[in-house]
Structure formats: C-alpha cells, structure tokens
Amino acid sequence: MRQPEPKSTAAVSPEDLPGPGVAVRRLRHPGRWISGGIVLLLLAFIGRAFAVGQIQWAVVGQFLTAEVIIVGFGWTLLISACALVLGVALGFAFGIMRLSENPILRFAAWLYVWIFRGTPVLLQLLIWFNIALVFPRLYIPGLVDERMVDVVTPFVAAVLGLGVNEGSYLTEVVRGGIGSVDRGQKEAAHTLGMTSGQTMRRIILPQTLRLILPVLGNSAIGMLKFSSLAATIAMGEMLNAAQRIYFINGAVIELLFVCAVWYLAGTTVLSIGQYYLERHFGRDAATATSERRWFKGWTRRPVVEGEA
Template identity: 55%
Template sequence: MTTQSSSPSSSPFAIDHLKIVPRRFYGRWLSAALILLVFAFIINAFAHGQIEWKIVAQFMTAKVIMHGLLNTILMTIYAMTIGIVLGVIFAVMVMSPNPMLKAIAGFYIWFFRGTPLLLQMLLWFNLALVFPMMGIPGVFEARTVDLITPFIASLLGLGIGQGAYTAEVVRGGILSVDNGQTEAAKAIGMTRLTALRRIILPQSMRVIIPPIGNEVISMVKLTSVASVIQFSEILHNAQTIYFANARVIELLIVATIWYLAVVTVFSIGQHFLEKAFARNQRKAVKTVKLKATPVAIIEGAQP
C-alpha cells in the first residue's frame, strides 16, 4: 500500500502563507504627540512672552553672577566634605557596641534629620543670642557675631545637617556587606576598626556611591536656601540684581540655567565615578579568583 505525503503548503498547520504584521503601538504615538504639543506650547510661551532674552544673555556672565556661581560650587564641595566625614564617623558610632557612642550618634541623626534645614541655618546664624562670646577664656575670645558669618552659618547648617543623612547612607552600605566578612577579619586577628577600614568599607562603596552622588546634586540646589541668611550664592545675587532692575523672570532664568549646568557636570562626574569603581571592583574580584584557583587545586590534590 502506498501513501502520499502531503506538501507543507497543503497541511492545515502550514504558516508559509501567513504575513508578519508588526504590532502597532498607537498609545505610544498618541502620548508622544501630546508631550510634544505641551513642549511646543511652553516653548512658544517663553519665546513670545514678556521676556527680554537680551537681558538673560547680558547677565549670564555678569561678575556678580559668576561670584555667586563660585560660592555655590565651593559651598557644595565644603559642605559635602563635612557631611561625608561626619557621616562615616556617626555611622560607625551608631553601629558601635558602646552604648554611649550609640546614643550620641542616634541623637545626632534624630535631631538633624528631624529639623528643617532652614531652621538649622537660622539657629547657627543667630547663635550670638545664646553665646555672645566664643573661644577659650584667657587664650582666645571673640564675639560670636563676628565669627558666625553668613558663609560659616551656611557651611555649618548644610554640612552638619548633611552628615546625618550621610550617616544613614553609610550605615546602609555597611549592612549590605555579608557579616561573614567581619567574622573572617576577626578570625585572622584584625580589630573592628581595621576590618571596617580595610574590608567592610571598600566593599560597601558600590552601595554608598550612588546615593552619595545624589546627595551632592541635592546639595547644589540646597545652597539656595542660604540666600535667606544673605549668603551670596547664585539665587541671592540674582535676587539682588532684579530688586534693582525689576527684571525678575530674566534673572531667575539665568539662575536656573547655571543650576542646571552645575548639576549636569556633577551628574556626569558621578556617572564616570560609578563606572570606574565598578571596573576596579570587577578587577579585584577577578584577581582574587585567579589567586584562589591554585590553592583549590592543591587542596584538592591532598589525600
């Protein structure tokens, strides 16, 4: 008996005759069109509104604006340096087995995270009402009102307040490292601080760096709060100018552009820092694996 094999085209399961039709995402096209329409409306409003763009271009590189820009960058760097140093110290203290250190660190974090930044700056700026004189009696004394300038008050408010947030970031990074690393360090005779410095903190950096970078970017914008106590950063200097020439929106646009420029530079730096650290960490892990391989072979060869 002979059987006839049916051709693929005559089979009821053949798909050769079907046409592949790409999926249409009409919702995406509609949402994109609406977003473009909103952007076009906003750009048109700024382009044809009562904004003198010549004034914006004139004050973009004005001396007083450049001075404010420099103060903003320096305040960001100084305040974040203080915040990172204090954050590491108080993160170690809050995880210490010493109850006194733990209580002090807990109070510090609770207080400075629980009070507004503007309130902290005002407290530092008006510290002379509580301590009229500061210094060591008989050695050095000065009036507090002369020592606590707008710059110092801003630095203390931003730096010490940032330390409380950084402490929680560092604590989270330390907790992300497996507890076996600490136990292994203790087993080979390392003290707690040595293990923290040489083993725990380097491994926790992959968790710490991204939020710290975000805090740096936030600090750039938080410096604008210091304009309340007359610290001459970008916003304060822009306000000083538009109080004189009444060009409010133009000077606010100048300040906005410079804030965005500084934040963009810091964001790019954060991106490359994260990539460099991730690359170094991969190299370190690879080196450890290569060094551990011969040991494993030798141990496996033992009877």
C-alpha cells in the same frame, strides 16, 4: 473536555497552515502615537508661552556671564563642596557611632539623626546663623576666644547648616553600607588578629565607600541646589547675587533664568561625573559580578559569599 476557544482566534486546521515564508503583520500601537502627540503639543504650548511671554532674552544672555553672577556661582560651588565634605565626615563619624557597642554613643548618633533629619534645612540654616544668641562666645582654652557673631559668618552658617543636615542623611546611608558588608569578613579579620579599628579602616570602610558612592553623587547634586537656601541668610551666593540685581533693575524672571542655567549646568556636569565614577567602579575587577550588583542596588543586601 475541550476548552472554550479565545474569541479573537479561530481554530486553524493543520491543512490550512501557511509555509515557512509567511508574512507577519506586526501589532499597531495607535495609542503611542496619540500620547506622544499630546505631549509634543503641550511642550510646544509651554515653549511658545516662554517665547512670547514678557521675558527679555537679551537680558538673560547679558547677565549670564556678569561678574557678580559668576562670583556668586563660585560661592555656590564653594559652599556646596565644603558642606558636602562636612556632611560626609559627619556621616561616617555618626554612622560608625550608630553601630557602636556603647549604648550612649549609639543614642547620641540616633539623637543627631532624629533632630537634623527631622527639621527643615532652611530652619536649621536660620538657627546656625543666629547661634550667637545661644553661645555668645566661642571659647576653646588656649585656641580660640572670639565673639560668636564674628565666627559664624553667613558662609560658615551656610556650610554648617547644609553640612550638618546632609550628615544626618549620610549617617543612615553609612550605617546601611557598613551593615551590608557581611559579618563574616569582620570575623575573619578578627581571627587574623586585626583590631576593631584596623578591621573598620582596612576591611569594612573601603567596601562601604564603594557601596555608598552613588548616594554621594546624589548628595553632591542635591547640595548644589540646596545651597541656594543660603540666599536667605545674606550669603552672597548666586541666587542672592541675582536677587540683589533684580531688586535694582526689576528683571526678575530674567535673572532667575540665569540662575537656572547655571544650576542646570552644574548638576549636568555632576551627573556626568557620577556616571563615569559609577562606571569606573562598576568595571573594576574588584567589583566584578556579585559586587557590582550591590553597587547598583545599594539598598539590597548583598549575597553572602558562598551562598550563591
């Protein structure tokens, strides 16, 4: 029995077939032009609103390089960098603890993630800033004995708040990265006589680091933006500086735009850096073929060697 034919195509008999040089008319996509046009129109509308709105662009330009803003951006960068370093250190420490043989260590790491990933980072910043209400003195015998309010300056609170919070996310990432280095390599290291510490340092972590590099790039970008939350605890970073200016001169939107320009500049530079870092590691002979795949898709489990 013959199948019914699709509506739009009529049967072509062999005698009617054209020669090899027959012209081909491509399908048109009017929908693409229409959707593109709508988007352009919307962009133009938004652009116009900003152009004719009550924004003194001259003021934006004037404050873009103002000393207070530049110094504030410096603090932004410093807070972000310190918090990221703290976050990475905590992420590795707790990520390794999460996989410990000791159930109490495992539980402690779980508790850390549960608390710090489960509460808003702004709340955590405020708690760190007021930590003196819980621990009035910082006392380590023979080392430190100070009033907590003197120790936890806005800068310290910002770094602690952002870093400890970031660490809770990175803990899970590190755990996943360690888990994705296949178990066989660990066993191989053990049969060579390497201790657990040596195996972790020399075999597992170097491969984990490569796997989580893209995540660290995203963390750095996120951290740069989240550092603006420190403005709420009187930390004189860029947003705080901008606020202090517009409380006086009233140029609110202008100064917020100044901040936006600097944040965008920062995140753009970090994105470019991340791109080259990933490309560098992607190109590395060590990450040829199979390893490069896990690098791109770090959430996927790598192919166990030899199974491919």
